[in-house]
Amino acid sequence: MRHETVDLIFNAAIEVFAESGFDQAKMDDIARAAGVAKGTIYYHFRSKEELFVGLMNEGVQKLIDRARQYLKLHKSPTDQLLALVENQIHFYVQNGKLAKLLLNEAFGTKTRQVQFRRKIGEYLQLIEEVMIEGNRLGEFQIKHVPETASAIFGAASVVVLQKLYSMEEVDPARIERDIPPMVETVRRMVLCGIKDSTYC
Structure with a gap:
């Protein structure tokens, strides 16, 4: 422990x-x-750099652990993928300062970049596994799985960061109210990208 x-x-x-x-x-x-x-x-x-890398890994691991819990609640790849989007947005909102640090500071030194890419790669792997299974079952029509996983991660990240940075002072009540439209926006984008045009 x-x-x-x-x-x-x-x-x-x-x-x-x-x-x-x-x-x-x-x-x-x-x-x-x-x-x-x-x-x-x-x-x-041993150093401030090592502390930051440890903090960064801890934060992403929490996101991964929560994502795995969300995945267990759903059976179909479509529902699992949408649950991952919702989880990521909720996680960033609930951990706003950590989210800013992860996405702003992680691209500093080479050590941070390597560590960040490796840890985020674990999270992206979860998304990719859901996509591969969705393709296998015929639920998805995804040609470029790694790129699509990165695009989904990026969209869910930026929509929250933009909301956080648009506020001079973060208003927890307001940002909680803004979660449903953020989730709906990214979910719709995801469905447009992996299914046919009837979802757009």
Whole structure:
């Protein structure tokens, strides 16, 4: 079982990185926000870069774990794919600061890029497996599975980030109200791309 201190550090790091950005964030500030000594952070992470990569992997793993739970609730590939879209949008809304960090800061250093692509690749693999099964069953007509999976991931990501960035200050009640139209928009785009024109 992971030490509870790591959760404290991750939660504090999200706040500090979100407020200051990766380059300006200081380990002293993260330690203060976590209520631990700076040496405690270095006991678990050798550097700020390693802390960020760990935080990034943790965030994407949470998305993957939730996606797997959503997949179990549905049998048909169509319903599974639409559930993945809904899950991703809900996850980003509920973890807005983490979502911004993942998609803004993950393309910094080469280490971050490699780690981000590898972890996101695990999530994209889930989408691709649903598509392959949908093609096999005749539910989908997808010619380029990896590209389509990336397009769906990107659409669900950008629609939430655009909403978050359009607000000077995030209003939780407002963004909760905006979830259904965001989900419906991306779901319709997905159906237009994988089925015939009657879904458009």
